[in-house]
Structure formats: structure tokens, C-alpha cells
Amino acid sequence: MIYAVFKANIKNPQALGEYREQAGAALAKHGGKVEHATPSAQALDGAPSLPDVAALLSFPSAEAAQSWIDDPELADLHALRRSAGETEILLLT
Secondary structure, eight states, X not given: OEEEEEEEEESXXXXXXXXXXXXXXXXXXXXXXXXXXXXXXXXXXXXXXXXXXXXXXXXXSHHHHHHHHHOGGGHHHHHXXXXXXXXXXXXXX
């Protein structure tokens, strides 16, 4: 099991809502799932830039996570996520 952290500062809530409707199935296609999501995050230590939305994703492997990002059938969905605002996904390897 490998994890990824999704962070977003939302500029287009409608796009995020549309993305969320489809994201679970897209993740599942590659063995991924949302372990936990929150509308806000809290700094535990230091002074990080806090996102509007954060989520912890899991995948069976780094290769599965990469195949999710690279899947040409999901290109429009990833574009929709990116149109929601400033987004980042960090793979914890």
C-alpha cells in the first residue's frame, strides 16, 4: 500500500463538486480510494500553507497511482480537477 496527499485551494467549487461525483470510480479503476478527506487542514507543526481541501488517497502501488494519473480515459477528469483551482497531489514513497 502506498499513499498520496491531495491538496487544493478552490477557485471553482462547481468544478470540484463535479469532480467529486466521478473521482471515486476513477480511483477504484486503478485500485485507489479516498482514505480520508476534509474541507480544511490544521498545522500540526511549523507554518505550512494550508489548503482549502485535503485528502489522503491510497493505492496498491506507486505504479497504480501513476497509471491513474496517466490513464488517457481520465484526462478530462484530471483537467476538471485542475480547473477547480490550485491542486497538488504528492505521492508518499
